[in-house]
Amino acid sequence: MELYMTAEDEAFRDEVRAFLRENLNEDVIRRSNTGMHPPNEDDRRWWNRMLAEKGWAASHWPAEYGGTGWSHVQHHIFELECRLAGAPELRWQGLRLIGPVLYTFGSEAQKSRYLPPILKGEEMWAQGFSEPGAGSDLASLKTSAVIDGDDYIINGQKLWTTEGQYCEQGFFLVRTENSDRPQKGISMIIIDMKSPGVTVRQIPMINGEGSTCEVFLDNVRVPRENLIGEPGSAWVYAKFLLSNERTSSADIHKARADLERIRNIAAHELKDGKPLLGDAGFRRKLAALRIEVDALEWSVLRVMHEAPSRHPISACASVLKIRGSSLQQKLTELMVEALGQRSLRVYRRDEAYAQPDGNPLWPAYTPGVTADLMYLRSCTIYGGAMEVQKNIIAKLAFGF
Numbered sequence: 135m136e137l138y139m140t141a142e143d144e145a146f147r148d149e150v151r152a153f154l155r156e157n158l159n160e161d162v163i164r165r166s167n168t169g170m171h172p173p174n175e176d177d178r179r180w181w182n183r184m185l186a187e188k189g190w191a192a193s194h195w196p197a198e199y200g201g202t203g204w205s206h207v208q209h210h211i212f213e214l215e216c217r218l219a220g221a222p223e224l225r226w227q228g229l230r231l232i233g234p235v236l237y238t239f240g241s242e243a244q245k246s247r248y249l250p251p252i253l254k255g256e257e258m259w260a261q262g263f264s265e266p267g268a269g270s271d272l273a274s275l276k277t278s279a280v281i282d283g284d285d286y287i288i289n290g291q292k293l294w295t296t297e298g299q300y301c302e303q304g305f306f307l308v309r310t311e312n313s314d315r316p317q318k319g320i321s322m323i324i325i326d327m328k329s330p331g332v333t334v335r336q337i338p339m340i341n342g343e344g345s346t347c348e349v350f351l352d353n354v355r356v357p358r359e360n361l362i363g364e365p366g367s368a369w370v371y372a373k374f375l376l377s378n379e380r381t382s383s384a385d386i387h388k389a390r391a392d393l394e395r396i397r398n399i400a401a402h403e404l405k406d407g408k409p410l411l412g413d414a415g416f417r418r419k420l421a422a423l424r425i426e427v428d429a430l431e432w433s434v435l436r437v438m439h440e441a442p443s444r445h446p447i448s449a450c451a452s453v454l455k456i457r458g459s460s461l462q463q464k465l466t467e468l469m470v471e472a473l474g475q476r477s478l479r480v481y482r483r484d485e486a487y488a489q490p491d492g493n494p495l496w497p498a499y500t501p502g503v504t505a506d507l508m509y510l511r512s513c514t515i516y517g518g519a520m521e522v523q524k525n526i527i528a529k530l531a532f533g534f
């Protein structure tokens with residue numbers, strides 16, 4: 135594996151940078167830099183369209199479905215440059231989660247109906263796996279799908295559905311048959327989120343936002359052709375999808391951008407009348423995190439490089455998930471530390487989103503920092519709790 139940039143990679147990076155310079159504007163960058171979960175979808179959809187026009191929206195998909203055929207290093211360069219430039223973060227549920235499931239396991243009709251709108255940012259997707267009684271123990275899910283003529287009738291409740299309020303489509307795990315093995319009899323089905331009987335209710339979060347939802351399914355009628363793959367076999371597809379989710383959870387590009395954000399805050403905030411960035415104690419902490427980010431970046435690249443030759447459900451995805459999520463928490467903790475007293479106001483991004491505050495007490499780097507710190511307490515839970523990942527590693531890597 136070659137991880138160093140070749141002259142070709144350098145030229146590619148210049149091309150990406152030129153594209154970002156030409157197409158991003160200051161308002162979009164300012165809004166993106168307020169952190170995670172924008173209060174509306176406009177920038178993301180617009181950016182998805184821009185990238186689709188360029189042929190770069192789903193860079194990691196196979197070329198026949200609109201991917202680019204880039205090398206792993208080029209993907210990495212692209213995502214990193216987008217983050218560093220302040221491009222809106224694309225919705226990953228469609229591009230990263232269900233897209234690959236559809237082109238790997240879906241029918242031809244599903245591929246041609248659903249992949250193009252994902253690629254162009256025209257349809258956003260919700261992930262309907264977890265339920266009130268089924269999180270870590272996902273196989274105990276109860277939402278049922280019963281055949282009625284050409285349709286399934288679906289009843290149940292999903293929980294923690296990220297940004298479900300914005301979505302046109304959802305991929306849901308449902309029980310189509312009861313079996314003595316709980317993993318058997320679970321199917322994956324596509325539900326149009328505007329179908330009669332679907333109710334989406336936002337859950338107020340500790341940071342004042344409502345980025346996750348409850349989804350109630352009450353006699354929802356769904357065509358049988360919306361079932362993905364074989365009935366009762368979704369455990370295989372779900373594990374494939376969750377492995378991709380966990381690898382993405384390492385979010386190395388966000389980690390790199392966070393390091394820059396911390397540097398920027400510390401360059402402006404003062405300690406004893408001097409920039410905090412010059413303080414030896416603070417610099418030590420920043421350097422320690424930088425080393426952790428470097429180490430994770432190399433690990434992610436190594437796993438990406440080896441992925442085609444490995445079974446996708448490997449302990450590696452869980453290792454990256456554990457390292458990446460705990461690193462995200464450490465980075466936001468140091469960001470809050472750099473912000474000092476200004477972090478005491480939970481300055482939500484929606485307050486700063488429409489226009490800059492202009493108040494010198496709350497510089498442009500303030501909004502979203504404390505809100506993200508609070509939100510990211512949950513990143514060692516979503517995508518599979520930390521303890522459960524450790525169980526997976528123990529089983530797959532050490533055979534316990």
Ligand SMILES: Cc1cc2nc3c(=O)[nH]c(=O)nc-3n(C[C@H](O)[C@H](O)[C@H](O)COP(=O)(O)OP(=O)(O)OC[C@H]3O[C@@H](n4cnc5c(N)ncnc54)[C@H](O)[C@@H]3O)c2cc1C
Nearest residue numbers: 261262263264269270294295296512515516517518519521
């Ligand atoms: C912000 C956020 C966004 C989310 N987005 C989505 C989404 O879009 N779609 C979706 O389907 N789900 C989503 N989830 C749900 C997420 O996947 C679950 O929260 C997660 O799987 C844990 O399930 P649980 O919350 O039911 O906790 P539980 O399963 O009840 O676990 C509680 C605690 O018990 C411990 N525990 C459980 N089982 C074991 C075990 N076997 N060994 C050791 N310890 C154990 C874990 O440490 C865990 O923290 C989201 C969650 C959050 C917090």
